[in-house]
Amino acid sequence: MKKRVTIKDVAKEANVSIATISYVINNKEENLSKETIERVNAAIKKLNYIPNMSARSLASKKSNLLGVVIPQTEVNKQIMLNNPFYSEFISGIEYTARLEGYHIIMSGVEIDKSYLDISVKRNLDGIIILGMYPQEFYNELKKSQIPIVLVDSYCNDHYFHSVQINDRYGGYIATKYLLEKGHRNIGLVTGKIKKEGVSEKRYLGYKDALAEFKVPFNPNYVFEGIVDYEYGLSVAEKIMKNKDITAVFATADILAIGLMKRLKSAKVRIPDDISVIGFDDIYITKFIDPGLTTVKQNIYKKGETAVKLILNCINKKLTSKHEIILPIEIVERESVKEI
Amino acid sequence: MKKRVTIKDVAKEANVSIATISYVINNKEENLSKETIERVNAAIKKLNYIPNMSARSLASKKSNLLGVVIPQTEVNKQIMLNNPFYSEFISGIEYTARLEGYHIIMSGVEIDKSYLDISVKRNLDGIIILGMYPQEFYNELKKSQIPIVLVDSYCNDHYFHSVQINDRYGGYIATKYLLEKGHRNIGLVTGKIKKEGVSEKRYLGYKDALAEFKVPFNPNYVFEGIVDYEYGLSVAEKIMKNKDITAVFATADILAIGLMKRLKSAKVRIPDDISVIGFDDIYITKFIDPGLTTVKQNIYKKGETAVKLILNCINKKLTSKHEIILPIEIVERESVKEI
DNA sequence: ATAAAATACTTAAACGCTTAAACTGTAATA
DNA sequence: TATTACAGTTTAAGCGTTTAAGTATTTTAT
Known part of the structure; x- marks a missing residue:
């Protein structure tokens, strides 16, 4: 186990004090002469010196x-x-x-x-x-x-x-998009609507759009759960029972993907029987069929x-x-x- | 900016030396009396002491x-x-x-x-x-x-x-599975086959199975590229041109997913027109249609x-x-x- | 010519821990 | 009774940096 190279070794090699080395590796070189800097850098390179972060952060209280x-x-x-x-x-x-x-x-x-x-x-x-x-x-x-x-x-x-x-705006444009396509019975699949949470904002946007189009808000169309694939799957069952719903806004793509998976396996055609819009545009959205229309954010x-x-x-x-x-x-x- | 609590503060509070504190937080308590340990722990709790990892790793050369x-x-x-x-x-x-x-x-x-x-x-x-x-x-x-x-x-x-x-064995059972289902013209979609790489092993397994079934190896059936969705997509084109191929073994699910996506959009039916087997059983494999048969490893x-x-x-x-x-x-x- | 300022460093204390070694008091052993 | 052993604790020397303060030399200003 050969000892590791420390600032001291470099100092000795470059024939300066360790403080000087420290100034160089921290780019605080204002008061150093060109030659010294070069000499230090040469020594660093020659000895293959790597500063010890533990020591640095102990002394400087920064850790990078x-x-x-x-x-x-x-x-x-x-x-x-x-x-x-x-x-x-x-x-x-x-x-x-x-x-x-x-x-x-x-x-x-x-x-x-x-x-x-x-x-x-x-x-x-x-x-x-x-x-x-x-x-x-x-x-x-x-x-x-x-x-x-x-x-x-x-x-x-x-x-x-x-x-x-702007999550609220996102919820708004998603819903509006559906409304403009003629949908009036629009399901909302979302994570738990917590005060000041992302889900709440998107939910509010959903209501904004409905209001703008004078479509009454129907609480039975709202499905709240965990934001994951499995919940999307399970919501599909409920939506299939509700024959009125012609479109759903899933507030996360992952929910939309689960939803569509179950819907498809139950021979519900997308978008012919039910339209779906997602949120996020996660990468794997490309993988599924049909391609998911969604509110894209650059994650x-x-x-x-x-x-x-x-x-x-x-x-x-x-x-x-x-x-x-x-x-x-x-x-x-x-x-x-x-x- | 109130000063942070250090080992010294704890030592003073518990009325022992800092070494004792150190022994306690490192669970080297063999030579310490029960009461001392308790007193130290009480002091730690009271002062809300959190050891400084930078200092610890500087002294001990371990970082966790x-x-x-x-x-x-x-x-x-x-x-x-x-x-x-x-x-x-x-x-x-x-x-x-x-x-x-x-x-x-x-x-x-x-x-x-x-x-x-x-x-x-x-x-x-x-x-x-x-x-x-x-x-x-x-x-x-x-x-x-x-x-x-x-x-x-x-x-x-x-x-x-x-x-x-056992990647080679994995390649073998995947291919064998296809062979047992009656397929003889089996494409291989894989990452770059590098010496001693995972791809090479799976590729060798593929050849093992072919040999076992006395099916001649056809290099034209091997498609080598980057292991990602996009490459899967692009391989689909080549495979569609090759009318002989009835099944493909993709050495990674992500490749299979890309492949299937393009195939489906070209109205090639899976598995009716082409069978596909993947490798890994990544989580999102569930999301796609039809469900992907694959070699599962517990990632x-x-x-x-x-x-x-x-x-x-x-x-x-x-x-x-x-x-x-x-x-x-x-x-x-x-x-x-x-x- | 002299004081002040700028340059180019060095010194040394501090950062908060670990740990081998030393120490101390008491109990066990010869 | 002296010696050894041991349990329980402290001492103190690091670990490898940073950085405020100090020093010596040179430059500039007056």
């Missing part, structure tokens, strides 16, 4: 580490990476962070335990939180004093930055934006609350029919 | 951090999390690691840069490598001296542990196993090479027809 909190299923506590929405998002985060010299620590959280522990334990420089959690979770986390960016959750607290889309970009925002907070110490709203649009494929 | 290397696309360098295979795998890793008090740092790698940097920089305790890389990548990494578990790559080097499935478990293995290496300092082979089996759905 970003925490990413990602929802986990209630049953088995695994993170929801099976949901393509999350995996696309993480791709965006990972790549952007990597380009900037950061690494991400992605983990699920036991809501009862505080994520605060992790963040102070690991000296995280910032946290990106995906999804919605109980209010107390956020309150705990505020204590960490580190920059936090929320994605897909509406939290009024001034402490948190966020990157979002990858969402991840990228979250990282850029948090790095801005870290570097420029932004304190005022930043809310970034990304655009959405309908992409038409084959799952909706005009009637 | 596992590196996970995951393949990235050649075009945009993003990690392949869009491929459900990888996201399932990561779920397994993350959850298992979390249970054991470890965190994972997941990242893609520029092959030209050494991942070695990251691993020494971050004091990683172990590395799990998913996929196959140029030999020099492995050679570099050996220098790190830390435990490494390879998944989905065949590397003869004695240094690396691995968790695998989640693969991740779990990789973590357990690496933790064993870390804790028990296993030195002899460990190879864990997980079982596989065919799951029959609707994409293959007897002829």
Whole structure:
């Protein structure tokens, strides 16, 4: 086990003090002469020196580490990476962070335990939180004093930055799209409608559109559950029993996919018998038949934006609350029919 | 900005030396009296003390951090999390690691840069490598001296542990399944067949089965490309031109899914016109129509196993090479027809 | 010519832990 | 009674950085 090369070795090799080495690797080179810098760099290269992050973050209280909190299923506590929405998002985060010299620590959280522990334990420089959690979770986390960016959750607290889309508007245009195609009995398949949650916003958008078209809201057309494939499957049964419904707005593609799967296997034709519109435009949406018309958001970009925002907070110490709203649009494929 | 609670504060509170605190938080309590331990724990709780990992790993050279290397696309360098295979795998890793008090740092790698940097920089305790890389990548990494578990790559080097499935056997049973259903002109859609790669093994299994059934191997039936949805799509065109082929073995579900999508949109019926068998049984395989018959491996478990293995290496300092082979089996759905 | 300012470094304390070794008081053994 | 053993705890030397403050030399201003 050969000893690893430390800053001391480099200092000796370059014939300067370790402070000088430190200044060079931190690009604080204002007061250093060209020759010294070159000599140091040469020594670093020659010895193959790699700074020790543990030591650096102990001394500097920075870790170049970003925490990413990602929802986990209630049953088995695994993170929801099976949901393509999350995996696309993480791709965006990972790549952007990597380009900037950061690494991400992605983990699920036991809501009862505080994520605060992790963040102070690991000296995280910032946290990106995906999804919605109980209010107390956020309150705990505020204590960490580190920059936090929320994605897909509406939290009024001034402490948190966020990157979002206009979910209400998304619900509105999806529903309106269906209405314009002549549908009047429109089912809504959605996650649990929680106060200030993404689902609630999309649900409100759904009602906005109905109101605009003077279509009475029918609570029997609303199906609330868990946002996953299985729930989509099970909703199909209920919808097939309700002969009035000619179209459904699923507030997540994954729900639409489950729904369509069961519908198809019951020989219900899409879009001829029932039209379906989704939300998100997750990658695997391409895989299914017929192509799913959906409200597209750029998920990858969402991840990228979250990282850029948090790095801005870290570097420029932004304190005022930043809310970034990304655009959405309908992409038409084959799952909706005009009637 | 209130100062964070350190081991010193706890020591003062509990009226012992910091060493004692350290022994307690590291569970090295053999020589400590019951009362002292209790007093320390009370102090820890009272002050809400969270040990600083940077300091710990600086002093102990352990980080409770596992590196996970995951393949990235050649075009945009993003990690392949869009491929459900990888996201399932990561779920397994993350959850298992979390249970054991470890965190994972997941990242893609520029092959030209050494991942070695990251691993020494971050004091990683172990590395799990998913996929196959140029030999020099492995050679570099050996220098790190830390435990490494390879998944989905065949590397003869004695240094690396691995968790695998019997890919050759998988290729064999898939092909045999098709042969037993009466198919004789069987296409193979596969990733680049690299020496000692997973694709090569499955390809060899394919040939094994053909040989067993005395079916001559026809190189024109082999389609080699990138393992992604798009390549599956493009292979469909070629297969439609080749009227002889009645069945295809796709060495990854994602390829099968692309293939089927294009086939279906060209009104080729599955399995009536062409049978398809896949490999992996990724989660989203359920989403598509018709259900894909495939060689199932437990991807989640693969991740779990990789973590357990690496933790064993870390804790028990296993030195002899460990190879864990997980079982596989065919799951029959609707994409293959007897002829 | 002299003071002030700028340049190019170095010194050394601090960051918060781990751990081998030393120490202390008491109990067991010769 | 002296010696050894041992349980329980402390001491103190690291671990590899960062960074405020200090120093010596040179340049600029007056």
